[in-house]
Amino acid sequence: MGLREMKAARTRQQIADVAVTAFIEQGYDETTMEQIAEAAEIGTSTLYRYFPSKELLLLEPFGEVLDFGRFLRARPDDEPVAEALAGALLDLADAYADPSKRIAEIRRIVDASAVPRARLWDVFLASRADFEAALAERMHLAPTDHSVQMTAGITLDVFARVDERWKGDHRKDYRDLIREALASLPTTTIILPTLPR
Incomplete structure (x- = not known):
């Protein structure tokens, strides 16, 4: 795995971890993609590039x-x-x-x-x-x-x-x-x- 792929995998994992924590703490329906992007310190467009949907x-x-x-x-x-x-x-x-x-x-x-x-x-x-x-x-x-x-x-x-x-x-x-x-x-x-x- 190259450096770019490793960085992408780390980013993907970080986003997923932040999202799961938010879903558990405040509820799945109550958590927005914008909140997840903000908590993961990434742009919304970056979030949607990794994960096109909340589910x-x-x-x-x-x-x-x-x-x-x-x-x-x-x-x-x-x-x-x-x-x-x-x-x-x-x-x-x-x-x-x-x-x-x-x-x-x-x-x-x-x-x-x-x-x-x-x-x-x-x-x-x-x-x-x-x-x-x-x-x-x-x-x-x-x-x-x-x-x-x-x-x-x-x-x-x-x-x-x-x-x-x-x-x-x-x-x-x-x-x-x-x-x-x-x-x-x-x-x-x-x-x-x-x-x-």
Whole structure:
């Protein structure tokens, strides 16, 4: 990464941090883009160049912590696929529950706001597509292969179910919840839809 890119990344992070603090302290709807620009000590046009909308500012931290593909690609190349998937979920859990990311606080705001909640689904779908591509590489199959998509779907469903439990009680350790969910899979009865003969 060159000096210009590093400076842009720092500026982007500074803006996102300032915005999230403002959203938490004074409310999402009550915070204006002009207030964020002023607090970040940048011009409004610079703010809009980095973040064209307020909901993208709010969702910025999710782009990093929901980067399933990045977590899977970071696993050792020689690790069996099943173990790599579990490891990726546990690594994601560490990032997701990192207090400095303030995901719990941001999630409460997102859940109470229709537009950010809808846009979070877009972030999730983009992340899923990249995750399927990373998984396909490990499985030596096409991303559109049914085996890849079903494996990705089950893995992401584990995350979604843990997230629902954690959302109800942020005192629970996210990593422990992932471990519990993974440990229960071998004894879980999964009934696949079957066409009649």
